[in-house]
Amino acid sequence: MTSPRTISLCKNAGSNCRHANNVIKRTLASLGVVLVLGTLFLLSSSRAEASVTVTSLSPTVGNVNGTTVVKFTGSGFTPQMNVWFGAQQGRIVRFVSPNEAYVIAPAHPQAAVQVGIIENQFNYFRMGYVFQYVNQAPATKPPVTSPVATPSPVVHTTLTGISPNSASANTGVNVLLTGSNFVAGSRVRIAGSYAGNVQVVSSTQIRAALPGMAAGSYTVEVVNPDNSVASLNNAMRYVSAVTIVTTAIPGATVGKVYSTALSATGGTAPYSWSLAGGALLPGLTLNGQGSLAGSVAKAGSGSFVARVRDSKGAIAQRSFAITATTASTDPSPAASGKGLTSCQAINSSGEYYLENDVTCTSQGFAINANNVSLNLNGHTITYGNSSTIAPAISICDNWYNQLPQNACGSGQHAAPQIFNGKIVQSKQAHPFTHAIWVGQANGITGGSIHDLTVTIQQTGTQFFHGDFPGIGWKIQNNTINDNVTNIQQPGQSPLGARSQFQGVVIHMDDGAGAGSGDTISGNTFNGSPQGAIMDSNQNTQIYDNVITLSSYYSNDYGITVLTDGLNVYNNVVKGRGRGIDAESSQFTLQGNNIDVHEEANNSEYGGCELDGTDGIRIKNYVYETPSTGWHVTNNTVRAEATYCMAHGLRFTDLASQVQGTISGNNFTLVAGKQPDYGISFSGIDNPQIDFINNTFNASNCAQIDDDGSTDGADVTIQTGQHWSCSQKMVVDADMSAAGGVYTPNYPEFLNIEDNTSNHNISCGAYSVATMKIGSYTTHCGN
Numbered sequence: 001m002t003s004p005r006t007i008s009l010c011k012n013a014g015s016n017c018r019h020a021n022n023v024i025k026r027t028l029a030s031l032g033v034v035l036v037l038g039t040l041f042l043l044s045s046s047r048a049e050a051s052v053t054v055t056s057l058s059p060t061v062g063n064v065n066g067t068t069v070v071k072f073t074g075s076g077f078t079p080q081m082n083v084w085f086g087a088q089q090g091r092i093v094r095f096v097s098p099n100e101a102y103v104i105a106p107a108h109p110q111a112a113v114q115v116g117i118i119e120n121q122f123n124y125f126r127m128g129y130v131f132q133y134v135n136q137a138p139a140t141k142p143p144v145t146s147p148v149a150t151p152s153p154v155v156h157t158t159l160t161g162i163s164p165n166s167a168s169a170n171t172g173v174n175v176l177l178t179g180s181n182f183v184a185g186s187r188v189r190i191a192g193s194y195a196g197n198v199q200v201v202s203s204t205q206i207r208a209a210l211p212g213m214a215a216g217s218y219t220v221e222v223v224n225p226d227n228s229v230a231s232l233n234n235a236m237r238y239v240s241a242v243t244i245v246t247t248a249i250p251g252a253t254v255g256k257v258y259s260t261a262l263s264a265t266g267g268t269a270p271y272s273w274s275l276a277g278g279a280l281l282p283g284l285t286l287n288g289q290g291s292l293a294g295s296v297a298k299a300g301s302g303s304f305v306a307r308v309r310d311s312k313g314a315i316a317q318r319s320f321a322i323t324a325t326t327a328s329t330d331p332s333p334a335a336s337g338k339g340l341t342s343c344q345a346i347n348s349s350g351e352y353y354l355e356n357d358v359t360c361t362s363q364g365f366a367i368n369a370n371n372v373s374l375n376l377n378g379h380t381i382t383y384g385n386s387s388t389i390a391p392a393i394s395i396c397d398n399w400y401n402q403l404p405q406n407a408c409g410s411g412q413h414a415a416p417q418i419f420n421g422k423i424v425q426s427k428q429a430h431p432f433t434h435a436i437w438v439g440q441a442n443g444i445t446g447g448s449i450h451d452l453t454v455t456i457q458q459t460g461t462q463f464f465h466g467d468f469p470g471i472g473w474k475i476q477n478n479t480i481n482d483n484v485t486n487i488q489q490p491g492q493s494p495l496g497a498r499s500q501f502q503g504v505v506i507h508m509d510d511g512a513g514a515g516s517g518d519t520i521s522g523n524t525f526n527g528s529p530q531g532a533i534m535d536s537n538q539n540t541q542i543y544d545n546v547i548t549l550s551s552y553y554s555n556d557y558g559i560t561v562l563t564d565g566l567n568v569y570n571n572v573v574k575g576r577g578r579g580i581d582a583e584s585s586q587f588t589l590q591g592n593n594i595d596v597h598e599e600a601n602n603s604e605y606g607g608c609e610l611d612g613t614d615g616i617r618i619k620n621y622v623y624e625t626p627s628t629g630w631h632v633t634n635n636t637v638r639a640e641a642t643y644c645m646a647h648g649l650r651f652t653d654l655a656s657q658v659q660g661t662i663s664g665n666n667f668t669l670v671a672g673k674q675p676d677y678g679i680s681f682s683g684i685d686n687p688q689i690d691f692i693n694n695t696f697n698a699s700n701c702a703q704i705d706d707d708g709s710t711d712g713a714d715v716t717i718q719t720g721q722h723w724s725c726s727q728k729m730v731v732d733a734d735m736s737a738a739g740g741v742y743t744p745n746y747p748e749f750l751n752i753e754d755n756t757s758n759h760n761i762s763c764g765a766y767s768v769a770t771m772k773i774g775s776y777t778t779h780c781g782n
Contacts, residue, residue, distance in 0.1 A: 052074070052076040052077065052081060052117050053074045054072055054073070054074040054115070054128075055073050055074045055075075056071075056072075056073045056074070057070055057071070057072060057073075057129050057131070058070065058071045058221070058229065059229065059230070059231055060129065060131055060132060060228065060229060061131070061132045061156050061228070062133060062134070063133070063134065064107060064108060064109060064110050064134065064135055065107055066105060066106050066107030066108070068104065068105045069102050069103070069104055069105075069770070069777065069779075070090070070102070070104075070105050070131070071100070071101075071233075072100070072101045072103060073100055074099065075098060076098060077097070077099065077100070077101045078095075079095045081118070082117065082118040083103045083115070084115070084116045084117070084118065085108060085113050085115055085131050086108060086111070086113030086114060088106040088107070088113075089106060090103040090105055090106055091103065091104045091106070094714075094747050094749050094770055096714075104779070105133075108133045110134055111132075111133055112130050112131070112132045112133075113130065113131055113133065114129075115129040115130070115131050132156075134156060156181060156228070156230075157179065157180065157182060157186075157222055157224055157228065157230040158179045158180045158181065158230050159178075159179040159220065159221070159222050159230040159231060160178055160179045160180070160232065160775070161177070161179070161232070162177050162178070162220055162232065162235045162236060163175065163176050163178075165235060165237060165719060166237040166238070166239055166268050166718075166719070167210070167212075167236070167237075167238055167239070167268075168239060168240075168241060168267065168268070168312060168314055169212070169213070169214055169215040169239060169240050169241065170212040170213070170214065170238070171212045172209055172210060172211055173209070173210050173212075174197075174208070174209050174210075175207070175209075175210055176205060176206075176207055177205065177206040177207075177208065177220070177222065178204060178205055179204060179206075179222065179230060180203065180204055182200050182205070182222065183200070183203075183225065184200050184225075185200075185225040186198070186200055186206065186222050186223060186225065187222075187223045188206060188210070188220065188221070188222055189220075189222075189223055190210055190211070190213065190218050190219070190220050190221070190236060191213060191218050191219075193211050193213075195208035195209055195210050195211065196208070196209040197209040206222065210236065212238070213236075213238045215238050215240045216237070217236070217237045217753075218234070218235070218236045218237075218238070219233045219235060220232050220235040234716065234753060237719070239266055239267055239268055239690065240265075240266035240267075240690075241266050241267060241316070242264055242265070242266045242267025242268075242271070242308060242310045242314045242315070243265055243266050244263070244264050244308055244316050244317070245263040245264060245265050245588060245590070245631045245633060245661075246261075246262045246263050246320075246590070248320070248321075249262075249292065249320050249322055250521070250543060250544060250570070251322060251324065252284070252296045252322060252323070252324040253296075253324065253325060253326075254297065254298060254299050254324055254325065254326045255295065256295065258284060258292075258293060258294055258296060259291065259292070259570065260291075260292050260293075260569070260570055260591065261289075261291050261292070261570070261590060261591035261633075261634045262286075262290035262306055262308070263290065263588075263590045263591070263633035263634055263664070264633075264663075265631055265633070265661040265663055265690065265692070266310075266661075267310030267311075267314045267316075268310045268311045268314075268720075269310065269663065269664070269692040269693035269720055270310075270311055271290065271308050271309065271310055271311075271664075272288050272308070272309045272310075273286060273287070273288055273289065273290040273306060273307070273308050273309075274286070274306075274307050274309070275304060275305070275306065275307070276305040276307035276317050277317075277319075278303045278304035278305050278319070279302055279304055280302065280322075281296050281300060281302050281324055282296065283295050283296045283297050284322075286304075286306065289634075290306075296324040299324050299325055299326045300323070300324055301321070301322070301323040302321070303319060303320065303321045303322070304319070304320055304322075305317055305318070305319050305320075306318055306320060335375055335377045336351050336353070336375075337350055337351025337352050337353055338351070338352050338353075339352075339353055339354075339355040340352055340353065340354055340355065340358075341354075341355050341356055341358070343358055343359075343360035343363055343364050343365055343383075344363070344365065344366075345363075345365075345366040345368055346365060346366065346367050346368060346369065346372050346374070347368045347369055348369050349369045349370050349372060350372065350373070351373040351375070352373065352374050353374075353375040353376075353377045354375070354376050354379040354381075354421065356379060357380045357381075357382070358379070358380075358381055358382070359381075359382045359383070359426075360381060360382070360383040360384075360392060361383075361384070361385040361390065362388055362390055363390055364381070364383050364391050364392045364393055364394060365392065365393045365394070366393075366394045366395075366408065367393065367394070367395045367416050368413065369413065370413065370415060371415050372413075372416045374416065374417065374418045374419075375419060375421075376418075376419065376421020376423075376452070377420060377421060378420060378421055379421050379422070380421060380423070380424055381421070381422070381424070382424045382425075382426055383423070383426065383433070383435070384428060384429020384430060384458070385426070385428055385430065386428045386429070386430055387430065389430050389432065389433050390433060391433055391434050391435065391436065392423045392425075392435050393418060393435070393437070394408060394437045394438075394439075395413045395416055395436070395437070395439075395447075396408035396413070396437065396438065396439035397413070397439070408439065414445045415445055415447045415448075416447035416448075417447055417448045417449075418436065418447070418448070418449045419448070419451050419452065420452070421453075422452065422453045422455075423436075423452060423454045424454075424455045425455060425457055425458060425461060427457065429457075429461070430458070431458050431459035432458075432459065432461065432489070432502075433458060433461060434461055434462045434463070434465040435454050435456055435462070435463050435464070436449065436464045436465070437465050438465065438467070438469040438470075439466075439467045439468065439469075445470055445471065445472050446469065446470045446471055446472040446518065447473060447474070448473075448474045448476075449473070449474070449475045449478065450474065450475070450477050450478060451477050451478065452479075453478070453481075454478065454479070454480045454481065455480075455481040455483070456480070456481070456482055456483065456484060457483040457484060458484065459484065459485075459487065459488070460486070460487050460488070460497075460502050462502075462503075462504065462505060462507050463478075463482070463505045463506060464505070464506045464508070466507060466508045466509055467509060469508055471517060471518065471537050471538075472517070472518065473508070473518040473519070473520075474518070475506060475518070475519070475520045475521075475523065476519065476520070477521075477522040477523065478524070479523070479524045479526070480505050480523065480524070480525050481526045481527065482505050482525065482526065482529070482550075483527060484529045486529065487529050487530060488502075498530060498556060501530065501531070501534045501560070503528065503530025504528065504531045504532060504533065504534045504556075504560070505525055505528050505531075505533065506520060506523075506532065506534070506535070507534055508533075508534060508535040508536060508537055508540075509534070517537050517538055517539030517540035517541065517565065518535060518537050518541070519540070519541045520535065520540065520541070520543075521541065521542070521543045522545065523545045523546075524546045525545065525547040525548060525549075525558075526548055527548065527549070527550040528547075528549055528550060528551065528558075529551065530551065530556045530577075531549070531551075531557050531558055531559070531560060531577065531578075532545070532547040532549070532558045532559060532573075533545070533547075533558070533559045533560065534560045534562065535560075535561055535562070536561075536562040536563045538563050538564055538565045538566070539565040540561070540565075540566045540567075541566075541567050542559060542561070542566065542567070542568045542569075542571065543567070543568070543569045543571060544570050545559075545571045546571075546572045547559070547574070548574055548575045549574070549575035549576050549577035549578075549596070550575060550576055550577075551575070551576045551577035551599075556577060556581075557577065557578045557579060557580060557581035557614075557617070558571075558573035558577060558578070558579055558580060558594075558596075559571065559580045560580075560583070561580075561581070561582050561583065561584055561587055562583050564585045564586045564587070565584075565586045566584065566587045566588075567588045567590070568582075568587070568588065568589050568590070568592065569588065569589070569592065570590075570591045570592065571592045571593070572593045573592065573593070573594045573595075573596065574595040574596065575595075575596065575597075576596075576597060576598065576599050577596055577598070577613070578596055578598070578614050578617070579592075579594035579613075579614060579615040579616055579617075579637065579639075580592060580594065580615075580616050580617070581614075581616075581617045581619065582616070582617070582618050582619070582630065582632075583618075583619045583620060584627070584630075585626060585627050585629050585630060586628070586629040586630060587630045587631075588630065588633070589616060589630075589631070589632045589633070589635060590631070590632075590633045590634055590635065591633075591634050591635065592635045592636075593635075593636050594616070594635065594636070594637045595638040596613050596615060596638075596640070597613055597639065597641075597644070597670075598612050598613035598643060598644040598645075599643045599644065600643050600644055608644035608645065608674065609644065611645060611650070612644040612645025612647065613639050613645070613647070614639070614646075614647045614648075614649075614650045615637030615638070615639045615647065615648045615649060615667060616632060616637060616648070616649050616650070617647075617649075617650045617651075618630070618632070618650070618652075618654070618660075619651075619652050619653050620653050620654050627654055627659075627660070628657060628658065628659040628660065629660065630659075630660040630661070631660060631661045632649075632660065632661065632663070632665060633661065633662075633663045633664050634664045634665065635665045636665070637649070637665065637666065637667045637668065638668045638669075638670065639667075639668075639669055639670070639676070640669075640670040640672055640676075641669065641670065641671060641672035641673070641674045641675060641676035641699075642670070642672035642673065642674075643672065643673065643674065644674050645674045645675050645677075646670070646674070646675075646676040646677070647676075647677050647678075647679075647680045647703075648667030648668070648677070648678045648679060648696065648698065649662070649665070649667055649678070649679045649680070650679075650680045650682075651679075651680065651681050651682065651684045651687075651715075652680075652681075652682040652684070653683050654684045654687065658687035658688065658689065659687065659688040660687075660688075660689055660690075661690045661692065662689060662690070662691050662694055663690070663692040663693060663694070664692065664693050664694065665694045665695070666694070666695045667679065667694070667698070668697045668698075669697065669698035671699045671726070675699065675700060675731070676698050676699050676700065677699075677700050677702065677703040678696030678698035678700070678701045678725070679696060679701070679702050679703070680702070680703040680704075680705065681702075681704045681705070681715050682705045684714070687714075689715070690718065691717045691718050691720075691721055692718075692720060693720055693721070693722075694721050694722070695721070695722040695724075696721065696722070696723055696724070696725075697724045698726075699726050699727045700725060700727050700728040700730075701724075701725040701728070701729050701758070702717075702729065702730045702752065703730070703731045703733060704730070704731075704732050704733070704748050704750050704769065704771075705732070705733040705764075714748070714749045715749070716750075716751040716753065717750075717751070717752045717753065717754075718753050719753040719754050721752075721754055723752075723754060723756050723758070725756075725758050725760075727760070728758075728760050728761065728762050729752070729756060729758040729759060729760050729761060730750060730761045730771050730773070731761075731762045731764075732748065732761070732762060732763050732764045732769045732771065732780050747769055747770065747781070748768065748770070748780075749769065749770050749771075750769070750770075750772070751771075751772040752771075752772065752773045752774070753772075753774065754774060755773070755774030756773055756774065759773055759778075761778045761780075763778075763780030763781070764780065767780035767781045768780065768781035769781060
């Protein structure tokens with residue numbers, strides 16, 4: 001057959017017409033032809049002829065009102081295929097892959113119907129499966145007018161619950177299934193494997209021993225003796241073994257408050273922490289939530305073993321070392337080496353110190369040798385003039401053409417030390433004259449910058465600006481007062497300035513690849529036109545910083561990490577801007593305290609940015625690259641929607657290869673004039689994320705919005721979260737394509753496995769989505 005053929009049947013309602021139609025249909029079927037809504041199709045009943053195959057349907061029983069979502073498993077599926085239930089066409093609501101699709105069974109009178117697929121508008125494949133339509137409520141019996149016996153109604157089994165609903169990966173577990181109309185001889189199945197020790201306790205309870213499975217969520221099925229199946233999607237979750245994520249902890253300073261948090265993943269939350277061996281330094285305690293805190297009275301070192309236990313009794317242990325040192329009462333180490341009285345180039349290795357305050361105009365201090373120690377000795381460097389870019393301190397090779405020739409020297413400049421004093425930018429300084437400017441070659445070992453108080457104020461100025469800065473920098477215990485309000489070069493667009501991070505306080509760009517990374521810790525940031533820290537060196541540690549954002553120019557992030565292996569922990573990010581942005585893999589965000597909002601009158605936007613503020617954002621720096629192996633644990637996030645929109649946790653522009661853990665976090669959103677969302681998804685397709693024991697307090701708990709991307713949002717949030725939503729449980733703001741084009745082939749899917757009391761869901765104007773909250777399901781779009 002080269003194309004479909006149409007035929008008109010008799011349309012009279014009389015019995016003669018119905019008999020004629022039935023004769024025509026039986027005759028066509030004997031010739032290998034099927035009639036669907038007046039169109040003839042070649043009937044292919046052989047699997048060998050069909051490019052589309054179906055190996056299973058679940059469920060095989062549904063309501064006559066057309067609300068049942070049926071999972072098709074097989075091969076050769078396409079978003080364009082037509083699925084038929086008898087003479088009614090179903091609607092594909094979620095196309096997962098050529099092997100998996102979800103279809104809404106259309107409304108149909110109570111009956112058992114054949115399931116078939118029309119492929120490429122030519123061939124009709126009868127798949128050999130029958131779908132049974134049933135009434136949702138028992139039908140009213142007609143009055144008895146004769147002694148003819150009424151047939152017994154069809155009784156269908158339902159599966160509604162399982163306890164427990166989680167277990168350790170690859171470990172068997174005894175469970176209790178609940179539902180209705182269970183019958184003797186039934187079996188229990190998960191991922192094709194049958195459970196052992198099945199006991200049908202009653203028509204509403206079955207006990208069984210499920211086999212161990214790999215980590216993931218699985219559908220559980222009750223298979224009746226007649227092979228009919230009752231199923232519960234994602235009913236059982238197997239979690240990986242509990243492990244301690246924290247690998248090292250910071251040292252303590254005698255007499256100062258100490259606080260750090262230990263973090264775990266896997267297993268089944270909640271966790272309980274305890275001391276398993278060794279001893280804590282006197283004055284420190286480890287509580288059950290994994291917080292190590294206190295104040296050490298005496299210098300010393302020690303080690304201890306921390307133990308974490310999950311709710312199922314699984315245990316993990318790890319050893320930690322800690323050292324307490326005495327804070328110096330004299331911030332200035334004894335000055336030694338060569339004394340300096342004016343700004344100049346330093347061309348030889350060794351120790352140098354300032355003998356007095358200095359003012360640098362045409363040239364600052366140019367470090368042109370390895371292992372230079374520059375002790376400001378409590379004095380002040382005032383730098384800058386209106387006609388020349390002259391940093392206070394420059395460390396660069398002579399090929400670097402961003403600075404005057406006398407600011408850079410030949411050779412290497414490894415491991416400089418700059419400490420103990422003040423750097424102040426003059427009001428007459430040229431724009432983009434950074435306090436410390438590093439422009440070395442890749443691979444040079446970094447140095448140490450500590451115990452400085454720095455004030456900057458001119459357009460585009462940064463405290464530390466690094467182009468190819470090398471690895472291993474230690475920037476610690478500095479106070480930076482950033483009064484900059486503009487970051488644009490003449491003729492530059494606002495977006496160009498922000499995407500080049502021209503307004504961050506510490507700009508660590510294009511560092512070397514693998515290595516020990518940088519350490520940025522203990523710094524205090526007072527203000528910033530864009531953000532505080534941007535680092536692209538692998539394995540960097542960013543911790544114990546206090547960041548107060550002003551974001552006069554652009555609402556951006558207090559901390560941005562753009563490469564793999566960074567650990568960001570125990571930081572405070574607060575004020576006008578956004579919290580932490582992670583655009584990489586293998587990172588850890590742990591124990592950070594974030595309290596942010598966005599205001600509408602920043603210089604770049606002249607109003608609110610489209611997405612407002614975020615507490616934490618996870619994104620791909622390079623679009624469509626994997627983002628895996630990350631952990632976001634024990635963070636406290638507060639975001640306000642007083643002036644602009646606010647998100648607690650936001651995922652955007654991620655590829656399909658996304659894997660990580662969100663555990664033990666608290667996201668609190670403060671209602672205001674604009675919408676607020678506890679968690680938001682945009683452009684994230686089928687991620688493997690373990691959500692464990694998180695709290696979301698917001699006006700709207702969750703949002704999905706694909707921003708016109710065909711990736712959409714396809715996410716499951718496992719049970720065990722804590723939800724408090726005063727308005728909507730889920731808001732679908734989906735436009736599905738730029739300009740609001742309806743694209744039904746890219747539907748959204750959000751599954752919140754917790755059974756919450758709030759089922760209030762808002763569908764977007766161009767939404768194509770399925771949302772599940774526990775056992776409650778809503779479909780957006782037509």
